Amino acid sequence: MAEKRESNTGLIITLVFFILATLGLGVSTYYGFAEQDKLRGDAKKALDDKAKMTSVAQFNKAQAALYWSYISSIDPVGNPAELKTNIDDLSGTGNSGWVKDTQGDPEFPKTKKRMDDLVKTASAKLVIDAAKGGPSSNFVTILNEMKAENKRMSDALVKANSDKKASDDAKMAAEANAADQIANAKKSYDERFSLVRKEFGDYKSRLDEKSRLVDPDALLKELADNKSKELEEGYNVKDKEFKEKDSKNRKIIVKLEKEKADLEKKFGEQILEGKPNGKVVEIAGTGSTVFINLGSVVDVRPGDLFSIFGMRPDGQPNNNPKGRLEVVSVIGDQMAKARVVDIKDRISDPILKGDYLFNPIWAPNFRAKVENRKRIVVVGVPKIFSKSKDPLKDFMRVMEEKNVEVEAYIDPVSITIKPNGKEGVSVRTDYLIIADDPMLRDKTREYEIMKKELEAECDRYRVEKVRLDRFLELIGVVGN
Numbered sequence: 063m064a065e066k067r068e069s070n071t072g073l074i075i076t077l078v079f080f081i082l083a084t085l086g087l088g089v090s091t092y093y094g095f096a097e098q099d100k101l102r103g104d105a106k107k108a109l110d111d112k113a114k115m116t117s118v119a120q121f122n123k124a125q126a127a128l129y130w131s132y133i134s135s136i137d138p139v140g141n142p143a144e145l146k147t148n149i150d151d152l153s154g155t156g157n158s159g160w161v162k163d164t165q166g167d168p169e170f171p172k173t174k175k176r177m178d179d180l181v182k183t184a185s186a187k188l189v190i191d192a193a194k195g196g197p198s199s200n201f202v203t204i205l206n207e208m209k210a211e212n213k214r215m216s217d218a219l220v221k222a223n224s225d226k227k228a229s230d231d232a233k234m235a236a237e238a239n240a241a242d243q244i245a246n247a248k249k250s251y252d253e254r255f256s257l258v259r260k261e262f263g264d265y266k267s268r269l270d271e272k273s274r275l276v277d278p279d280a281l282l283k284e285l286a287d288n289k290s291k292e293l294e295e296g297y298n299v300k301d302k303e304f305k306e307k308d309s310k311n312r313k314i315i316v317k318l319e320k321e322k323a324d325l326e327k328k329f330g331e332q333i334l335e336g337k338p339n340g341k342v343v344e345i346a347g348t349g350s351t352v353f354i355n356l357g358s359v360v361d362v363r364p365g366d367l368f369s370i371f372g373m374r375p376d377g378q379p380n381n382n383p384k385g386r387l388e389v390v391s392v393i394g395d396q397m398a399k400a401r402v403v404d405i406k407d408r409i410s411d412p413i414l415k416g417d418y419l420f421n422p423i424w425a426p427n428f429r430a431k432v433e434n435r436k437r438i439v440v441v442g443v444p445k446i447f448s449k450s451k452d453p454l455k456d457f458m459r460v461m462e463e464k465n466v467e468v469e470a471y472i473d474p475v476s477i478t479i480k481p482n483g484k485e486g487v488s489v490r491t492d493y494l495i496i497a498d499d500p501m502l503r504d505k506t507r508e509y510e511i512m513k514k515e516l517e518a519e520c521d522r523y524r525v526e527k528v529r530l531d532r533f534l535e536l537i538g539v540v541g542n
Contacts, residue, residue: 442497
């Protein structure tokens with residue numbers, strides 16, 4: 063039994079070693095074959111890379127051949143027959159493998175576009191000619207041809223300009239010649255026309271002369287024309303004499319007006335409205351108190367105001383007052399005492415005995431007798447007070463207080479003459495007071511018509527005209 067177990071043990075050991083050896087051999091065999099596959103893959107990849115690099119080199123060579131063929135055909139690159147093939151391959155109609163291999167290159171699309179554009183833009187002369195080893199013509203020859211064509215066209219342009227200048231010169235010469243011919247023809251025509259006209263005039267004169275000898279009407283007309291001419295010449299002489307006399311008279315008038323202006327400047331610029339009411343008969347004290355020749359017989363009263371006017375060399379009153387006085391008391395039938403309330407120049411123009419007194423609205427007994435009151439007509443807006451809302455109404459009130467009757471005025475609202483129309487002006491009207499015209503927008507024309515109508519009526523009755531400011535000054539009314 064013991065020997066039998068020993069024989070089984072050896073068999074088992076042998077089997078164990080066999081199995082282990084088999085496993086090791088299998089493992090080593092597996093790793094050996096795997097390394098060979100890797101080596102074969104690396105070899106294939108190297109071959110593929112080499113083929114691709116070769117294709118890229120062929121692609122670059124094809125580019126260089128194509129570019130050079132268009133630049134110059136003197137020294138073609140490669141086989142001319144292959145050049146056509148390369149172009150066909152680029153356009154997609156060939157079978158070369160390098161086209162497919164290089165399409166993965168990022169620069170391929172740009173390069174192919176440049177080459178395609180070159181092929182598309184090339185003219186028929188750039189078509190590949192395999193027999194010549196390149197295009198039928200290159201850029202150099204085309205450039206030379208273009209230069210030759212440009213020179214030909216330049217020469218043609220120079221000749222055309224020369225021909226045009228010659229044509230223009232010929233045209234100008236023809237126009238100048240035609241102008242000369244026209245001028246000569248016109249001159250000849252004018253001379254001939256003038257001659258014919260003169261001959262016709264001479265003939266007409268002879269005919270008219272003969273007609274007068276046999277036509278009494280023509281003879282009378284000629285005599286009338288001669289007489290009219292004689293009268294016209296006489297009129298011209300008289301007219302000349304009249305104009306000379308008129309010129310002399312005008313000079314005399316101008317001289318007289320100047321002398322009048324000088325006199326008015328010396329003795330005053332304005333006339334005295336109306337006649338003086340009285341005179342200064344005595345001066346008392348320092349000259350602030352005077353006596354006047356107006357008394358109870360003419361109903362002069364304390365408070366009455368008079369402007370004082372000096373005397374001109376001719377005995378008439380000056381036109382501008384030297385001052386103003388106010389009656390203080392009545393001391394007799396023809397005597398009253400007054401005080402000087404205003405004087406313009408006490409030194410050079412003092413109050414003197416004989417000075418005239420004047421107040422345009424004062425009249426003897428005008429307070430007691432209505433018929434003795436002064437009557438006035440107003441044109442314009444008689445504004446006394448600067449802040450007056452109704453200047454005409456205020457003026458009428460002041461005049462009523464002064465016992466002055468306003469016979470007519472122009473209503474600035476209705477543009478009518480009031481209160482009695484033109485009948486308000488009469489021979490008894492004393493003054494026409496002229497004030498500033500009202501500011502009207504739409505009735506200015508109507509107002510001017512009424513104003514002229516009222517002024518014309520006053521002129522008809524020879525009514526004295528007085529400016530408003532002078533009137534107020536003379537009656538002693540001071541506005542504000």
